[in-house]
Amino acid sequence: MxxxxxxxxxxxxxxxxxxxxxxxxxxxxxxxxxxxxxxxxxxxxxxxxxxxxxxxxxxxxxxxxxxxxxxxxxxxxxxxxxxxxxxxxxxxxxxxxxxxxxxxxxxxxxxxxxxxxxxxxxxxxxxxxxxxxxxxxxxxxxxxxxxxxxxxxxxxxxxxxxxxxxxxxxxxxxxxxxxxxxxxxxxxxxxxxxxxxxxxxxxxxxxxxxxxxxxxxxxxxxxxxxxxxxxxxxxxxxxxxKRYDEIVSRRRAIAAMYNELLSDVAAFQDAGDKDGHIYYTFSIYVDRRDELMAFLTEKEIETKLNHAPLMPYHAAYKARNLGPFPNAERLQKRAICLPVHEKLSDEQVRYVADCINQFYGS
Ligand SMILES: Cc1ncc(COP(=O)(O)O)c(C=O)c1O
Missing domain, CATH: 3.40.640.10 (Type I PLP-dependent aspartate aminotransferase-like (Major domain))
Structure with a gap:
């Protein structure tokens, strides 16, 4: 799929x-x-x-x-x-x-x-x-x-x-x-x-x-x-x-499915109050992130990183020698964005979660 x-x-x-x-x-x-x-x-x-x-x-x-x-x-x-x-x-x-x-x-x-x-x-x-x-x-x-x-x-x-x-x-x-x-x-x-x-x-x-x-x-x-x-x-x-509320509701429903299905293997960017989150992206934090990403690519699941590198580490800003940003650096190594767009079916969301759980043997 x-x-x-x-x-x-x-x-x-x-x-x-x-x-x-x-x-x-x-x-x-x-x-x-x-x-x-x-x-x-x-x-x-x-x-x-x-x-x-x-x-x-x-x-x-x-x-x-x-x-x-x-x-x-x-x-x-x-x-x-x-x-x-x-x-x-x-x-x-x-x-x-x-x-x-x-x-x-x-x-x-x-x-x-x-x-x-x-x-x-x-x-x-x-x-x-x-x-x-x-x-x-x-x-x-x-x-x-x-x-x-x-x-x-x-x-x-x-x-x-x-x-x-x-x-x-x-x-x-x-x-x-x-x-x-x-x-x-x-x-x-x-x-x-x-x-x-x-x-x-x-x-x-x-x-x-x-x-x-x-x-x-x-x-x-x-x-x-x-x-x-x-x-x-x-x-x-x-x-x-006109369709905006419906779109956000669907994204929230997908996020809720991921939260439930991945709770054994991931931590979540949306932990805590989720009510007003519109889920432009859905980010989880995992171990062995790069390996997981490659595994999901093999399974034909497209994922993304959260705007890597950090802004101060882009070539245009690097010369200023800024940093460190310990929390952002730690999280960015672990974060991966999963598909959350409203056109996804429940079956596709379950497939993503199943593949991630399979990768961690969970
Ligand atoms: C946080 C943030 N700021 C600014 C922008 C710039 O918006 P635009 O691409 O419409 O110029 C974006 C675009 O993705 C963004 O995500």
Whole structure:
């Protein structure tokens, strides 16, 4: 049995619904920042529980514009996790600031206890990343930010619609950044992203930065590039948004099956409170990880690593000689991501679990 890590094919009846949504855009002809973008922005803001959504062309752009919108740039430091997709660190660097990396806790999310020791007089902001779709300890992070006078920017790229007992992804910070690229749980059919904020003036500034630093597409106020979200992507995102709760429920059901079937052989990234996890990825920690991965490949089960190497160990950052990050390094050697997408059948999930148990002789 083949178990793909992701399956981006589109089947009926969704295919017809998406084509119809695109045809509507062709009919009204507002290809750039059309009405579907406005509706999508409002929906994202609503889900995050804030006033404004600003649709952009990617999660990377969302992060870059958030930093620029807050006036963070050369000479400033931004504290972030050492474990994320490299876009988080690159956005800080491209804004002209310096990323300062801290270690993670056992759930692969930024360790709040590591933040205060990393603060210097140059620190301006903290970017926590809700990794795999599980929320960071935002209460603790926001408390530290307040104590040090720092702004929080949530990287919600992997966590649209996630929540914890204290609130929703995107509601804790000055500004939150989402990715809706084709691999995300709420996804477009290409690249897309959104920024969310409660701050009216910041929302206006972000809209200006989104399109060449112009107001009303005229007179450039601040040099910026083109980061607009395509109307056709927004139209298709609105179709997928209607199925979003169903998709997340299915992912949660698959995660629950793995938790039950693998409890003898693995530890789990989602240990503890699972309610608000949206399972962008499902990570377990195991012994002999590389051997297991090779064994699963032989069984035609596709798995992935959690964004290896750590961001500070990419070639672009290595020269700074940062680290060590003991917890992230320990967990990254043991972590493996299993397929968790909503197109999987129960039979496929059981097959993955059976093969893993077979490998450990359990
Ligand atoms: C944590 C995180 N931040 C930022 C991004 C960047 O988003 P995009 O690929 O839409 O530019 C991603 C994308 O996967 C991500 O996972």
């Amino acid at each position: 083949k178990v793909p890590y992701l399956d981006l094919r589109v089947f009926e009846p969704l295919k017809s619904e998406l084509l119809e949504a695109v045809a509507t855009v062709f009919d009204h002809g507002r290809i750039l920042l059309g009405p579907e973008v406005d509706t999508f922005e409002a929906a994202v803001a609503d889900k995050a529980g804030v006033a404004h959504g600003i649709g952009v062309d990617s999660g990377s752009s969302a992060l870059l514009l958030a930093l620029r919108g807050l006036g963070i740039g050369p000479g400033d430091e931004v504290i972030t996790t050492c474990l994320s997709w490299i876009a988080t660190a690159n956005a800080i660097t491209m804004a002209g600031a310096t990323p300062v990396f801290v270690d993670v806790r056992d759930d692969l999310n930024m360790d709040p206890a590591a933040i205060a020791p990393a603060v210097t007089e140059r620190t301006k902001a903290i970017i926590p990343v809700h990794f795999c779709g599980k929320m960071c300890d935002m209460k603790a992070i926001c408390k530290i930010a307040e104590e040090h006078g720092l702004t929080v920017i949530e990287d919600c790229a992997q966590a649209f619609g996630g929540h914890n007992a204290d609130g929703r992804a995107g509601s804790f910070s000055k500004v939150a950044c989402f990715s809706m690229n084709c691999m995300k749980v709420l996804h477009s059919y290409g690249e897309a992203g959104c920024i969310a904020t409660d701050d009216d003036a910041l929302a206006d500034r972000l809209r200006m930065l989104r399109y060449a630093g112009t107001i009303g597409r005229q007179d450039c106020q601040v040099p910026s590039m083109n980061h607009r979200l395509d109307t056709v992507q927004a139209a298709m995102l609105l179709v997928n948004l």
